[in-house]
Amino acid sequence: RAKKAGPGTVCFFEQADDRQSRDRKALQADLAGAIARDELFLVFQPFLDLRNNRITGFEALLRWQHPSRGLVPPSEFIGIAEETGLIHEIGEWVIRRACATLADWPEDIRVAVNFSAAQFHNTAVLQTIVQALADAKVSPSRLEIEITESMLLSKYSSAASVLNALLQLGVTVALDDFGTGFSSLTYLRKLPFSRIKIDQSFIRDMLVQPDCAAIVKSVISLARDLNIAVVAEGVETADQLEYLRQISCDEVQGYLISRPVAADGVRALLDTKKYRATYAA
Numbered sequence: 354r355a356k357k358a359g360p361g362t363v364c365f366f367e368q369a370d371d372r373q374s375r376d377r378k379a380l381q382a383d384l385a386g387a388i389a390r391d392e393l394f395l396v397f398q399p400f401l402d403l404r405n406n407r408i409t410g411f412e413a414l415l416r417w418q419h420p421s422r423g424l425v426p427p428s429e430f431i432g433i434a435e436e437t438g439l440i441h442e443i444g445e446w447v448i449r450r451a452c453a454t455l456a457d458w459p460e461d462i463r464v465a466v467n468f469s470a471a472q473f474h475n476t477a478v479l480q481t482i483v484q485a486l487a488d489a490k491v492s493p494s495r496l497e498i499e500i501t502e503s504m505l506l507s508k509y510s511s512a513a514s515v516l517n518a519l520l521q522l523g524v525t526v527a528l529d530d531f532g533t534g535f536s537s538l539t540y541l542r543k544l545p546f547s548r549i550k551i552d553q554s555f556i557r558d559m560l561v562q563p564d565c566a567a568i569v570k571s572v573i574s575l576a577r578d579l580n581i582a583v584v585a586e587g588v589e590t591a592d593q594l595e596y597l598r599q600i601s602c603d604e605v606q607g608y609l610i611s612r613p614v615a616a617d618g619v620r621a622l623l624d625t626k627k628y629r630a631t632y633a634a
C-alpha cells in the first residue's frame with residue numbers, strides 16, 4: 354500500500370507543479386505584450402500629513418488589466434517581471450507614466466514610485482528618470498523613489514552609488530516596508546533617505562501589542578533625530594490614526610484615508626475637504 358501511495362502522491366504533486374508552471378509561462382507570455390496592448394495602468398494612493406491634514410502626494414501602484422483574467426495585482430506579476438527581465442521595460446513605463454501624470458497635479462504634490470532590486474542596480478535607470486522628468490517638465494524634487502531594505506543587502510556599494518546619484522538629481526528616496534527586512538541602523542546613518550515608511554504589519558498590531566507600539570514609537574523618535582520623515586503604511590482605523598498623531602508621526606497612508614484611486618480620481622481627492630473635516634484633530 355505504502356509503495357502504491359508513494360508514487361501516486363508524487364505524481365499528484367508533479368501534475369499540480371506542471372499546471373502551476375504552465376500557468377506561470379502563460380502569464381509570462383501575456384505580460385511580455387501587456388505594455389504594447391496598453392493593459393498596464395497606475396493607481397494612486399495619497400499621503401496625508403498629520404500636522405496640517407493635507408495631502409502631500411501620492412504613491413503610484415501598478416495594475417494589470419488582463420484581457421481574460423481581469424485585474425491582476427502586482428504581487429502576482431512583479432515577481433514574473435523580475436525573473437524574465439521584463440521589469441526594466443515595465444519599470445521604465447511606470448516612471449514615464451508617473452512623471453507624465455504628475456505634470457497635471459499642483460506643484461506642491463509629489464509622486465512616489467516603487468523600484469525592484471534589478472532596476473535599482475541598473476544605472477541606466479538614472480537616464481530614464483532624467484528623460485522622464487524633462488519630458489514631463491516636472492521638478493525632480495517632486496519625484497520620490499521607494500526601495501526596500503533587502504535591496505541594500507546584496508550589493509551595498511552599487512546601491513549607495515545609485516542612491517547618491519538620485520540625490521544629485523534632486524530626486525528623493527524613501528525606505529519602504531521598514532522593519533520587515535534586515536533593518537540595519539547603519540543604512541539610516543550612511544544612506545541619504547528622505548523618508549522611512551513603517552511597514553503596515555507594525556501599524557496593524559501596534560494598538561494590540563505593546564512591543565509593536567514600542568517599535569513604532571522608537572522608529573519615529575529615531576527618524577526625527579536623524580531628520581528623516583516617517584510615513585505609517587496601512588492605516589485602517591481612526592484609533593490608529595489618532596495614536597500616530599499623538600506620537601508625532603509625520604504622514605499616514607492607508608485605506609482609512611483612501612484606497613488607491615485612478616488618475617482621474619486624484620483631482621477629486623485633492624479638491625475634496627472630506628479628509629480634512631473627518632480627520633481634523
Ligand code: C2E
Pocket residue numbers: 398413414415426427428431447467468469499529530553586587588589606607608609613
Ligand atoms: P508597497 O509599495 O508597500 O505598497 C503598499 C501596498 O499596500 C499596496 O498594495 C497598497 O494598495 C496596500 N495598502 C495601502 N493601504 C492599505 C491598507 O490600509 N491596508 C492594507 N491591507 N493594504 C493597504 P499593492 O498595490 O497590491 O502593491 C503591493 C506591492 O507591489 C507594493 O508594496 C510594491 O512593493 C509592489 N509594487 C506596486 N507597484 C509597483 C511598481 O510599479 N513597481 C514595482 N517594482 N513594484 C510595485
Ligand code: MG
Pocket residue numbers: 412467499529
Ligand atoms: Mg511602496
Ligand code: MG
Pocket residue numbers: 529530550552586
Ligand atoms: Mg510599503
Ligand code: MG
Pocket residue numbers: 530
Ligand atoms: Mg508593502
